[in-house]
Amino acid sequence: MAIIVQKYGGSSVADAARIREVARKVVACKAEGNGVVVVVSAMGKTTNELIALAREFSQTPPRRELDMLLTAGERITSALLSIAIAELGSEAVSLTGSQCGILTNDRHSDARIIEVRPIRVEDELAAGRIVIVAGFQGMSYKREITTLGRGGSDTTAVALAAALSAERCEIYSDVDGVYSADPREVKAARHLPEISYQEMQEMAAAGAKVLNAQAVEFAKRAGIAIYARASFAPGRETVVRRDAPAEPHGVAAVVTERGVAWVRFMGRAVTEGCLDILEAAERTITPVKELRFQWPGAEVSWARGSFVVSTSLIPDWERARAAFLEAGRGELEIVEGLGAVSLIGVGINRDTRNVQKAVRILRELNAPIFSLSTSGFRISLVTDGAHLEAAVREMHAAFVENGVAPPSFTDL
Amino acid sequence: MAIIVQKYGGSSVADAARIREVARKVVACKAEGNGVVVVVSAMGKTTNELIALAREFSQTPPRRELDMLLTAGERITSALLSIAIAELGSEAVSLTGSQCGILTNDRHSDARIIEVRPIRVEDELAAGRIVIVAGFQGMSYKREITTLGRGGSDTTAVALAAALSAERCEIYSDVDGVYSADPREVKAARHLPEISYQEMQEMAAAGAKVLNAQAVEFAKRAGIAIYARASFAPGRETVVRRDAPAEPHGVAAVVTERGVAWVRFMGRAVTEGCLDILEAAERTITPVKELRFQWPGAEVSWARGSFVVSTSLIPDWERARAAFLEAGRGELEIVEGLGAVSLIGVGINRDTRNVQKAVRILRELNAPIFSLSTSGFRISLVTDGAHLEAAVREMHAAFVENGVAPPSFTDL
Numbered sequence: 012m013a014i015i016v017q018k019y020g021g022s023s024v025a026d027a028a029r030i031r032e033v034a035r036k037v038v039a040c041k042a043e044g045n046g047v048v049v050v051v052s053a054m055g056k057t058t059n060e061l062i063a064l065a066r067e068f069s070q071t072p073p074r075r076e077l078d079m080l081l082t083a084g085e086r087i088t089s090a091l092l093s094i095a096i097a098e099l100g101s102e103a104v105s106l107t108g109s110q111c112g113i114l115t116n117d118r119h120s121d122a123r124i125i126e127v128r129p130i131r132v133e134d135e136l137a138a139g140r141i142v143i144v145a146g147f148q149g150m151s152y153k154r155e156i157t158t159l160g161r162g163g164s165d166t167t168a169v170a171l172a173a174a175l176s177a178e179r180c181e182i183y184s185d186v187d188g189v190y191s192a193d194p195r196e197v198k199a200a201r202h203l204p205e206i207s208y209q210e211m212q213e214m215a216a217a218g219a220k221v222l223n224a225q226a227v228e229f230a231k232r233a234g235i236a237i238y239a240r241a242s243f244a245p246g247r248e249t250v251v252r253r254d255a256p257a258e259p260h261g262v263a264a265v266v267t268e269r270g271v272a273w274v275r276f277m278g279r280a281v282t283e284g285c286l287d288i289l290e291a292a293e294r295t296i297t298p299v300k301e302l303r304f305q306w307p308g309a310e311v312s313w314a315r316g317s318f319v320v321s322t323s324l325i326p327d328w329e330r331a332r333a334a335f336l337e338a339g340r341g342e343l344e345i346v347e348g349l350g351a352v353s354l355i356g357v358g359i360n361r362d363t364r365n366v367q368k369a370v371r372i373l374r375e376l377n378a379p380i381f382s383l384s385t386s387g388f389r390i391s392l393v394t395d396g397a398h399l400e401a402a403v404r405e406m407h408a409a410f411v412e413n414g415v416a417p418p419s420f421t422d423l
Numbered sequence: 424m425a426i427i428v429q430k431y432g433g434s435s436v437a438d439a440a441r442i443r444e445v446a447r448k449v450v451a452c453k454a455e456g457n458g459v460v461v462v463v464s465a466m467g468k469t470t471n472e473l474i475a476l477a478r479e480f481s482q483t484p485p486r487r488e489l490d491m492l493l494t495a496g497e498r499i500t501s502a503l504l505s506i507a508i509a510e511l512g513s514e515a516v517s518l519t520g521s522q523c524g525i526l527t528n529d530r531h532s533d534a535r536i537i538e539v540r541p542i543r544v545e546d547e548l549a550a551g552r553i554v555i556v557a558g559f560q561g562m563s564y565k566r567e568i569t570t571l572g573r574g575g576s577d578t579t580a581v582a583l584a585a586a587l588s589a590e591r592c593e594i595y596s597d598v599d600g601v602y603s604a605d606p607r608e609v610k611a612a613r614h615l616p617e618i619s620y621q622e623m624q625e626m627a628a629a630g631a632k633v634l635n636a637q638a639v640e641f642a643k644r645a646g647i648a649i650y651a652r653a654s655f656a657p658g659r660e661t662v663v664r665r666d667a668p669a670e671p672h673g674v675a676a677v678v679t680e681r682g683v684a685w686v687r688f689m690g691r692a693v694t695e696g697c698l699d700i701l702e703a704a705e706r707t708i709t710p711v712k713e714l715r716f717q718w719p720g721a722e723v724s725w726a727r728g729s730f731v732v733s734t735s736l737i738p739d740w741e742r743a744r745a746a747f748l749e750a751g752r753g754e755l756e757i758v759e760g761l762g763a764v765s766l767i768g769v770g771i772n773r774d775t776r777n778v779q780k781a782v783r784i785l786r787e788l789n790a791p792i793f794s795l796s797t798s799g800f801r802i803s804l805v806t807d808g809a810h811l812e813a814a815v816r817e818m819h820a821a822f823v824e825n826g827v828a829p830p831s832f833t834d835l
Contacts, residue, residue: 027476027479027480030480031480061499064439064499064503065502065503065506067439068439068442068443068503068506068507068510069506069507069509069510072506072509073505073506073509075516076502076505076506076509076515076516076517077502077506079498079501079502079505079517079519080498080499080502080503080506082498083495083496083498083499083502084495086491086492086494086495087473087476087492087495089491090477090488090489090491090492090495091476091477091480091492093485093488093491094477094480094481094484094485094488094489094492095480095481097481097484097485097488098480098481103488104487104488105488105491107491107568110566131566154522154543156519
């Protein structure tokens with residue numbers, strides 16, 4: 012029996028009618044002879060509503076308590092979907108992250124999955140039941156309820172797919188896959204029928220919200236294909252699979268991220284205060300991955316350290332900002348309202364031609380460059396918010412529309 | 424360190440302002456040097472809203488799934504109260520029923536607590552933290568999430584108080600304790616400063632909603648006093664404690680219950696169909712305790728069996744009703760819209776004088792008697808809904824206002 016893991020995001024289970032529709036899709040998948048595991052998010056805006064409730068009491072609610080609070084959302088959806096499936100005459104059982112054997116570290120609100128022991132899931136599948144899993148949550152080795160951070164239900168789905176040796180993992184949302192740029196920002200954006208794990212990871216790290224980066228990491232390690240599809244509009248999909256070919260190809264996508272801040276150390280802060288500041292970052296931002304350390308901004312003297320922060324990923328940026336400034340003791344500058352534009356593509360950093368071209372495009376737009384960083388398959392530039400839209404349009408035109416198209420994997 | 428267990432019902436935590444008020448009360452109790460464990464219900468009407476959500480999908484949602492759904496309500500309250508306490512500068516930790524070691528049987532939606540292993544609670548108390556417990560829930564030996572039935576948060580509180588050898592258990596609600604009758608029905612109802620465990624149990628079994636019967640059973644076995652108080656109107660309270668003295672005393676309270684149905688076996692059903700019908704009851708009503716078996720109604724020939732059902736306790740009475748009628752094969756009669764009036768008091772059944780007096784009162788009102796039953800400290804009569812109000816008023820006047828007052832335990 013092939014095992015299929017499906018994941019439905021918040022908008023796909025936003026109300027009773029949609030949950031009923033999802034129930035029908037799930038039952039149809041089971042009827043095809045598959046073992047079906049369904050991971051669900053909280054309904055619609057439930058998570059935001061619960062966070063708002065918590066904020067009625069505190070601007071800095073303890074993360075452990077926030078996890079206890081938020082996990083209720085996914086449990087409600089899982090029980091309701093299970094009831095809807097039972098009503099269609101199929102047997103379904105809802106399970107919490109803990110019941111699925113999703114073991115995490117104890118970093119509340121951004122836990123990482125350490126191990127998946129899906130014994131209960133396997134038992135239920137063997138008994139012919141459809142398994143509905145509350146996404147986004149796990150249990151730490153301290154037996155505490157944890158959450159997996161933004162997009163964590165994707166991670167639940169892929170981690171379970173890997174642990175169950177599933178045939179594939181289908182991620183349903185309100186978009187039909189991955190595009191070469193956000194279609195709302197770039198009209199010429201192309202739908203990508205396929206993309207490699209690495210490129211998808213870089214896109215997620217660069218701020219694309221389609222798939223969670225840790226989820227893609229799990230899929231890559233287990234060699235499981237992810238199918239990103241629209242829940243209620245069958246048709247196109249993006250398949251995320253197989254490591255990129257060694258041959259370099261062009262830019263696959265241009266990704267933007269807003270709400271970026273640039274933090275610069277000055278004077279003694281560079282040598283003496285730096286550790287204090289990093290400690291403040293650790294204390295206030297906690298998931299340090301959110302503090303994406305880049306090398307010093309291109310326009311900044313090498314003698315002066317700087318880093319870039321994705322403020323939208325930080326639960327309480329105002330507090331983090333205050334902690335930074337206090338730790339910096341007057342020798343720290345924070346520039347807010349910036350944006351990052353990132354180019355993603357296998358081998359685009361084999362030489363510096365793409366970096367040079369990207370910098371030239373921003374210079375021609377008179378867009379300031381606060382930071383430039385490259386990694387495996389990514390070039391990221393931070394500019395100000397005012398120039399961001401033009402920057403992404405020009406980059407997409409120069410690199411995707413008139414660039415070298417990435418080869419389709421099926422052509423290889 | 425004395426341990427105090429407090430329980431706050433749904434109306435006491437209905438909104439942010441009330442939760443903040445509860446947080447202050449809890450912190451004050453801790454400041455007096457106590458170890459404090461707080462059991463909470465779901466906020467206001469949350470449980471009913473979740474049930475309504477489930478009913479959008481099914482009139483008969485699987486009980487296991489309903490438990491998964493409903494337990495989310497108490498978890499949300501526990502996390503929010505914990506956040507509110509943290510904001511006041513005290514350390515609090517919210518725990519699920521499972522984390523508190525509340526182990527139950529696997530009868531979903533009406534599980535019984537088998538054992539309480541409050542190791543985690545003890546550890547948190549020893550660490551100086553206030554422990555906030557999601558009420559109404561436990562974990563079965565199958566590692567399934569279960570709920571304890573109506574009023575189950577009371578049971579959570581008392582069972583924890585017993586397991587922790589707490590000094591006392593305080594149950595906060597919107598009423599300031601127990602009355603000799605429902606003050607909305609009987610103007611002359613008296614507040615009872617004290618009541619014995621047994622009387623309280625009989626009252627709960629007779630339909631009084633002040634305290635859950637299983638909760639009182641736990642308190643009795645562990646010898647823990649229950650203080651029933653109003654959350655936001657300090658003043659009067661009812662202390663439930665100490666087994667009643669062996670000496671009989673008068674009627675302590677008159678309790679009414681609406682939504683009672685009377686099921687009568689006819690013809691062959693009495694001998695042949697009876698087991699089928701009981702099987703149907705078992706299947707549809709599941710918690711068989713809800714099918715309170717009384718002896719045959721006083722007005723019915725002894726040759727014919729009958730029993731009384733509290734329809735309001737049955738999640739789906741329409742379905743149960745249909746199952747009964749089917750199993751009865753035309754030899755079953757169901758009379759709905761009835762009500763029970765019960766007299767509660769230690770020793771009131773030492774002889775039959777009280778029963779005779781009660782029957783006489785109903786006869787004088789021309790109220791039909793469908794069933795008469797007695798147990799330890801209780802006399803229950805089932806009459807029709809139209810006569811119920813007059814019946815309770817007359818009973819209260821005859822037995823409580825003009826009867827022998829129960830002795831105060833402090834006088835003994």
